[in-house]
Amino acid sequence: xxxxxxxxxxxxxxxxxxxxFITFLPVYLDEQGLTPAQIGFIIGTGGFVTIxxxxxxxxxxxxxxxxxxxxxLLLVISSIMGYLLYSSSSFILLIVxxxxxxxVLMPIDPLIESLNFSISEQAGVSYGSIRTYGALGYAVTxxxxxxxxxxxxxxxLALLFVTxxxxxxxxxxxMPDVPVTGKPVTLSSLKQFVSNKKTLLFLTxxxxxxxxxxxxDTFLGIYIRELxxxxxxxxxxFFLAAGSEILVFALSFWWLRKGKEMLLIxxxxxxxxxxxxxxxxxxxxxxxxxxQILQLLTFPVFYSAAIQYLYRIVPVEWRxxxxxxxALLFFGVSGILASYVGGSIYDLFGAKTLYxxxxxxxxxxxxxxxxxxxxxxxxxxxxxxxx
Numbered sequence: 001x002x003x004x005x006x007x008x009x010x011x012x013x014x015x016x017x018x019x020x021f022i023t024f025l026p027v028y029l030d031e032q033g034l035t036p037a038q039i040g041f042i043i044g045t046g047g048f049v050t051i052x053x054x055x056x057x058x059x060x061x062x063x064x065x066x067x068x069x070x071x072x073l074l075l076v077i078s079s080i081m082g083y084l085l086y087s088s089s090s091f092i093l094l095i096v097x098x099x100x101x102x103x104v105l106m107p108i109d110p111l112i113e114s115l116n117f118s119i120s121e122q123a124g125v126s127y128g129s130i131r132t133y134g135a136l137g138y139a140v141t142x143x144x145x146x147x148x149x150x151x152x153x154x155x156x157l158a159l160l161f162v163t164x165x166x167x168x169x170x171x172x173x174x175m176p177d178v179p180v181t182g183k184p185v186t187l188s189s190l191k192q193f194v195s196n197k198k199t200l201l202f203l204t205x206x207x208x209x210x211x212x213x214x215x216x217d218t219f220l221g222i223y224i225r226e227l228x229x230x231x232x233x234x235x236x237x238f239f240l241a242a243g244s245e246i247l248v249f250a251l252s253f254w255w256l257r258k259g260k261e262m263l264l265i266x267x268x269x270x271x272x273x274x275x276x277x278x279x280x281x282x283x284x285x286x287x288x289x290x291x292q293i294l295q296l297l298t299f300p301v302f303y304s305a306a307i308q309y310l311y312r313i314v315p316v317e318w319r320x321x322x323x324x325x326x327a328l329l330f331f332g333v334s335g336i337l338a339s340y341v342g343g344s345i346y347d348l349f350g351a352k353t354l355y356x357x358x359x360x361x362x363x364x365x366x367x368x369x370x371x372x373x374x375x376x377x378x379x380x381x382x383x384x385x386x387x
Contacts, residue, residue: 004123006175007115008130012137013168014112015242017078019141020161021105023238024149025085025098027221027231031154032089036222040343042095043218046102047336054328057107067111068177074111075172077104079165086158110327117311119176128252128304135249135300139242146235199313201372202262203329206306209269209365210334212276212358213299215342218335220292223351229285237289244296252304261309262376266369268302273362280355303330 029039061070081104085097113131120127141164148156221234248255256264275294282288310326345354 003176006171007119008133010171010175011130011134013164013171014108015134015137016141016164019138020145022217023142024145026218027234028154030222030225036346037343040339042098044336044339046098047332049099049102050106050332051328053103054107054110054332058110061111066177067115068175070111071108071172074104074108075165075169079162082161082165083158086161087155126253128249132246132249135242135245139239142238142242143235146232149231205369205372206329207334208368210330211338212361214335214338215358218339219342219346224285224288227285233285233289237292241292241295244293245300248296248300256304256308261305262369262373264301264305266366266373268298269362269366269369271297273359273366276355276359276362280352
């Protein structure tokens with residue numbers, strides 16, 4: 001189907017932009033001479049911006065019953081802001097352009113995930129068969145960006161970012177919009193969703209697991225550079241991490257089962273713990289880079305299961321907003337704590353203490369997830385696995 005091909009292409013390109021922003025913003029700021037605490041401040045403040053902007057655009061999308069038109073607007077502004085950000089070296093300008101990019105680029109993530117899930121349902125294909133292309137885009141661009149940064153300088157990222165942004169806009173222009181629900185959008189339905197105990201426990205689990213994951217995303221590149229790794233090694237690390245997701249997303253139709261999402265989230269948290277605990281003891285940058293292949297057992301399992309679980313419990317008319325709440329926890333609220341606290345721990349105690357801390361947090365998330373799974377199983381709430 002043409003719509004599926006366009007959506008897959010857009011996933012590739014958007015996650016390419018996300019790779020340049022999430023993966024290489026800390027490295028770029030490090031190249032400009034900022035300290036881990038200053039980098040943490042910028043990224044943490046960006047988390048506050050994300051808290052405001054993701055719900056805003058999610059609600060606008062639900063109210064206007066369109067995703068594509070919102071994407072077009074956000075992509076134009078993102079391309080401009082990305083170019084200005086990676087052309088700057090002043091601390092003040094870096095803060096300003098980074099905040100503006102957080103305001104327009106990060107809201108695209110929950111919107112495109114909502115588009116992925118809705119169109120995959122309509123077309124009768126698995127969500128993973130579409131989201132796989134996002135992982136591929138993230139992986140390829142991580143590797144490419146590392147080499148571009150090493151051979152052409154940090155400011156060369158500006159031209160690369162705007163080029164990908166323009167192509168993304170063209171693809172988005174040709175895409176169909178998401179099928180809209182006939183149900184009216186009401187605040188009462190959203191209130192019922194958010195105030196539900198089951199929902200609150202689920203969102204708490206997501207937050208507990210997301211904080212250590214976001215700390216790793218923010219400071220892994222700096223850690224590799226501290227150990228003596230070049231920018232291309234940072235790119236390789238994130239290439240291996242994102243590349244390992246591809247097969248997991250592609251096979252999600254096989255391993256992702258209704259009613260087992262909480263169990264899968266808990267298993268992913270266990271592998272997060274293992275990955276971060278090992279990272280704390282590594283002294284060779286190459287070893288640390290290759291360790292990122294453990295991503296295949298962490299993020300894609302965690303996020304796919306979380307999205308499917310969310311879509312089972314959120315009112316259909318609030319799906320885009322529900323997806324925004326999930327992304328807000330993973331990229332916004334958790335990112336604030338991860339950046340501010342993580343940057344302070346890194347500055348005061350070093351990378352080893354930081355990674356021991358986040359491994360302990362992942363262990364807590366694992367235990368919490370298993371407890372919730374057992375509680376729901378005893379109450380019969382896991383019976384949806386048989387549906």
